[in-house]
Amino acid sequence: MKKIFAALCGAAALLVAAAAEAQTIKIGLILPYSGQFADTATQMDNAIKLYIKQHGDTVAGKKIEIIRKDTGGIAPDVAKRLAQELIVRDNVDILAGFVLTPNAMAAGDVSAEAKKFMVVMNAATAIITTKSPYMARTSLTIPQLNESFGAWAYKSGLKKAYTMVSDYGPGHDAEIAFQRGFKDAGGEIVGSVRFPVANPDFSAFVQRAKDLNPEAIYVWVPGGTQPAAIGKTLAERGIDASKTKILGQGELVEEESLKSMGDAALGIITVIHYGFEHDSALNKKFVADYNADYKRNPNIYSIGGYDGMHLIYEAIKKTGGKTDSESLIAAAKGMKWESPRGPISIDPETRDIVQNVYIRRVEKVGGALRNVEFDKVENVKDPVKARMK
Numbered sequence: 001m002k003k004i005f006a007a008l009c010g011a012a013a014l015l016v017a018a019a020a021e022a023q024t025i026k027i028g029l030i031l032p033y034s035g036q037f038a039d040t041a042t043q044m045d046n047a048i049k050l051y052i053k054q055h056g057d058t059v060a061g062k063k064i065e066i067i068r069k070d071t072g073g074i075a076p077d078v079a080k081r082l083a084q085e086l087i088v089r090d091n092v093d094i095l096a097g098f099v100l101t102p103n104a105m106a107a108g109d110v111s112a113e114a115k116k117f118m119v120v121m122n123a124a125t126a127i128i129t130t131k132s133p134y135m136a137r138t139s140l141t142i143p144q145l146n147e148s149f150g151a152w153a154y155k156s157g158l159k160k161a162y163t164m165v166s167d168y169g170p171g172h173d174a175e176i177a178f179q180r181g182f183k184d185a186g187g188e189i190v191g192s193v194r195f196p197v198a199n200p201d202f203s204a205f206v207q208r209a210k211d212l213n214p215e216a217i218y219v220w221v222p223g224g225t226q227p228a229a230i231g232k233t234l235a236e237r238g239i240d241a242s243k244t245k246i247l248g249q250g251e252l253v254e255e256e257s258l259k260s261m262g263d264a265a266l267g268i269i270t271v272i273h274y275g276f277e278h279d280s281a282l283n284k285k286f287v288a289d290y291n292a293d294y295k296r297n298p299n300i301y302s303i304g305g306y307d308g309m310h311l312i313y314e315a316i317k318k319t320g321g322k323t324d325s326e327s328l329i330a331a332a333k334g335m336k337w338e339s340p341r342g343p344i345s346i347d348p349e350t351r352d353i354v355q356n357v358y359i360r361r362v363e364k365v366g367g368a369l370r371n372v373e374f375d376k377v378e379n380v381k382d383p384v385k386a387r388m389k
Contacts, residue, residue: 025062025316025323028069028086030097030107035073036225039256040099044121044305046294051309054289059313060321067092071103074197079103083110093323094119096308099301100222101125101169108132117315117328121308122301125169126384129351134325136332136351138311138344139304140273141382142170143177145249146220148357148377149271150181153216153247160188161247162214164205166221167194174220174249177383190214197222202233210237216245219252227252228260235264242267250275250371253362254299258369265362265369273355274303274341275371283340298340307339311346343379350385 029048031041048066057064067090069082079102086092087110095111095118098104104123108131111118120128120137126144129135153161161182165171171194179189191212195205209217217239221230231253234246241264250272251257258265276287276297286306290298298306311332316323318331333348344355359375 023062024065025059025094025321026065026067026090026092027094027096027312028067028083028090028092030069030071030079030082030086030095030103032073032075032099032103033068033070037073037099037222040122040301041070041097043299043301044097044099047290047298047302047304047306048309050290050293051306051313053293055309055313059316060319062316062321071100074100074102076102076106080106080110083107084114087114087116093117094312094328096312097121097305098123101128104128105131105169108135111135111325115325117323117325117332119308119312121304123170125173126382129385134329136311136329136346137353138307138346139300139353140355141352141384142173142220142249143384144353144355144380144382145271145273145357146174146177147181147383148380149247149249149359150178150183150187150218151185152181152271152359152375152377153178153218153245154182154185154187158182158187158216158245160190160214161216161218162190162209162212163192163218163220164209165192165194165219166197166200166226168197170222171197171220178218178220178247200226202230203237206230206233206237206239210239210244214244216247219246219248221252227254227257231257231261231265231268235261241265245269247271250300250360253360253371255297258362258371261369263369266364268362270360270362270371272300272358272360272371274300275358275360275373277360277370278341278358278373280340280342282338286340303339303341307337307341307344310337310339311335347381347385350382352382352385354379354381356380 099122101123111132118135165175246268315331319327336345342356357377360371
């Protein structure tokens with residue numbers, strides 16, 4: 001009798017556990033919490049926490065549980081292993097995060113094989129979403145920003161430019177996109193260079209650009225510590241932004257980078273999809289709430305995480321709590337909403353974000369260095385996938 005009772009108790013416990021599992025939606029968050037991109041991960045995770053705080057941790061009657069995993073940096077093998085473990089051991093329903101392209105690409109293979117909904121909240125190489133039919137992106141694509149920027153640069157009066165980028169996927173994307181936009185509009189690329197992505201010494205590369213005396217130098221480096229380092233080198237090598245236009249993607253002059261560059265950053269022009277300075281009521285509230293909790297301003301990584309959680313929450317609502325990949329990706333396709341960055345949507349064909357692209361210049365506002373928006377290109381799709389149709 002005791003054995004039968006024990007067996008019945010065991011079976012009941014399993015049923016209770018299964019019921020609890022069914023009432024929980026698990027999100028596996030894969031980010032570089034340690035290493036040179038640790039602050040990037042922190043900014044994204046802060047916004048994820050803020051979204052949950054604002055909107056509650058229950059959606060469609062299901063409790064949201066976040067399981068966090070650290071890749072330590074650019075580590076595609078680690079990202080792939082963590083994605084597999086999250087699915088097999090932790091039974092996650094959704095994969096999310098992904099600051100870095102190589103990690104997102106590796107996890108994308110797992111998403112496709114395991115048929116798991118995956119939300120890329122930053123990694124920006126154009127082809128990432130082709131790795132899995134169950135993947136959507138809430139950040140940007142590098143060509144989306146930089147092809148528009150290249151065309152804008154020529155139309156603004158610049159005729160000759162030099163490009164210098166990090167020598168890996170995102171840097172290549174940026175180089176190709178800016179050059180395409182600039183040349184297609186009528187401009188001339190007078191030279192280009194790619195430098196190592198890991199701990200580069202920028203001095204020789206900047207000097208090479210300076211020697212050619214171009215009208216503009218376009219720069220692309222990843223987030224983390226490198227923007228401040230190259231900004232400092234540009235100043236040390238005597239590149240005057242009032243004479244030679246310094247152009248780049250927004251990471252080049254993020255808030256922390258500006259603190260390191262000082263007045264040498266004045267006049268640098270960048271393209272971006274979000275800055276905390278963006279003037280809208282929704283963004284002012286977002287910035288205020290973020291500051292209240294974290295005593296700092298949100299950045300591009302924050303907005304990717306914030307909108308990523310919005311996509312996840314709204315997709316779950318639309319499915320009525322279903323978490324199978326087919327239901328969630330169908331719910332995500334074509335979704336539109338007003339973000340702190342402006343109006344955005346998920347392209348139903350490519351599962352990539354459609355958004356405004358903002359042109360900014362570093363100026364002094366109230367004695368502080370700020371990125372001031374002065375132009376924009378509206379409703380931009382990823383141009384690479386548009387050409388693939």
